[in-house]
Amino acid sequence: MAFSENYRQSLIPSFIYSSSSASKKLIDMDHLMSNRNIMLNSSSSPSISSNGGVTSSKKSIVIPAPNEPGKIEMFSPAYYAACTVGGVFSCGLTHTSVTPLDLVKCNMQIDPAKYKTISSGFGILLKEQGIKGLFRGWVPTLLGYSAQGACKMGFYEFFKKYYSDIAGPEYAAKYKTLIYLAGSASAEVIADVALCPFEAVKVRVQTQPGFARGLSDGLPKFIKSEGALGLYKGIVPLWGRQIPYTMMKFASFETIVELLYKYAIPTPKEQCSKPFQLGVSFAGGYVAGVFCAIVSHPADNLVSFLNNAKGATVGDAVKKMGLWELCTRGLPLRIVMIGTLTGAQWGIYDAFKVFVGLPTTGGVAPAPAPAAVSAKM
Template sequence: MPSEEEKKNIPLFVPQFTVADYGSFFLAGALCATITHGAMTPIDVVKTRIQIDPTLARHSLFSGGRLIVTKEGTSALLTGFGPTAVGYFAQGGGKFAGYEFWKKQFVTLAGDQETAVKYRTAIYLGAASAGEFFADILLTPLEATRIRMVSQQGYATGLVSGFTRLLREGGVRDLYAGFIPILFKQIPYAIGQFTVNEFCHEVAFRSMSEETRARLSPSSKLSISLSSGIIAGFAAAILSQPADTLLSQINKGHGPEGTMLYRLSALAKQTGFKGLFVGLGPRMVMTAGLVSGQFLIYGAIKHAMGAPPGVEIHKESKKN
């Protein structure tokens, strides 16, 4: 057994990902995000309407959905599907590939196994935040288009008409009006998604020997991945809910004039603590499905493409 001093000097093996590997990470992330977010469009429509329409504020996901269908027809539940699919294709690719890239960079900076494990929480937080920041540059204009289409009935017939109308009437400023609130929303979301998922897997594997882990059946692996994704989804929804509510209101045109931070502060005061969490229940359901589905699809696509696994720095035992 190596001494404590020797353990500190154990070099950390960090895989050298190629451009092709990152391309696989991007494609897998893009597909898993666009598939899951596209499938969740009806739930997201109801959630957004609950947040911004006072007549729906007290409704549940199911009663709100029934009311929308009764008044506007079933097609209303697919409003914003185009911007959702395209926006999250770009954002999902950037986020997943970015997380893999930044985690590798931070692990490399740690230099040795013990240091990387000791500071793994900071590594997860930093990688999730950095990856999400750059991904949101791609997402923001399309998310603004989606919310405008959902919140204003008849605003546009599809992605191209909605995007061009928003650009024509408000310019780049309106397309990126929600960038700061999106960061406030998506970075906590990514932190919950990746960090909690990492620790859930760590807890599941900590009591297993390497031999046991290698012999896990496909159903056992699926169970661990699914349960970890669901828990991570709940965490992501709770952490990002206040900013998600404010983002919907900003893109609806609510709030006073002024800087974005002033508008967010004023809206938060107007909405109140309870109001910031309106629609949390439906959003937790939606996010649990999104996150768990994304990790399962991401892993399956990576495996099908022969992409390497990401860097792992889990704490192997309670004694370490």
């Protein structure tokens, strides 16, 4: 269909093709920008002049507080760096703080005849090694889980965004749990490579009295005894323990927090105070930690067994311990330890995110993509 010249011109702003009216249609950009600055400048306040007009009185610019939202751009390099640092604090500090519990658990797994219960385990360690002995192996614990936490949290945030972008908004919202599972599993594969050498030395130091005082002398002894590759002898059982644990940790946490804000908390998340949101993070993390402990406990027993017995295999562990013992030995203590640990990790991680100006994790389901509307010609 042919259009007349006048009709085509009527669809185009006149100042584009009419030179005679250009001076009348051009916008005074200086005037527009000055008005925009007055409206958007939060450091200026209006005052009434003597002739009834409104003037703007300039004040000093206020630097945003560290916890002011928007300080770090979401999904920017700075965002992933902040999540990585938050992972160092959340995992390194919490695992180190429960070293006594971890020490008793490992010894119950290796020598159940001697360390029969939690209380007797603590009593034996105190009697034989004193208070100081309860924190044996804290250095490899701190360094190992700090490295693991950095990779786990930083790469989880990266892979969650990466897989969501691949799926697209509609499928990312529909299959969000699969996104959480895939993102956390991918992150944990990398995180365990960083953790494994420290975990191997930690277990040997904690379960073999006299082997070494800590990481500084334990690492050379371990390498001399097992070789450098021996540090990664437990990588497959470690993946078997940590990947299901982390998948449960992230997917259940995200789901629990979302359900809490949806059904149990009458106020939308964005209207809740930051301390309240951090409380929700801890509660959701604790419940998620209980599930994590149950799912990953058999592999945890395998890791302790393999790192304590030279040349042992998974088959040896199953044959000696049996399936029931493999799934239950030391489980009550691990539920208490991992529940508290996971709750504290999410609390610390989200507290750090709030401190640097980021929102807490979870609680808002991804919005599906709006349906495409086809224009009719």
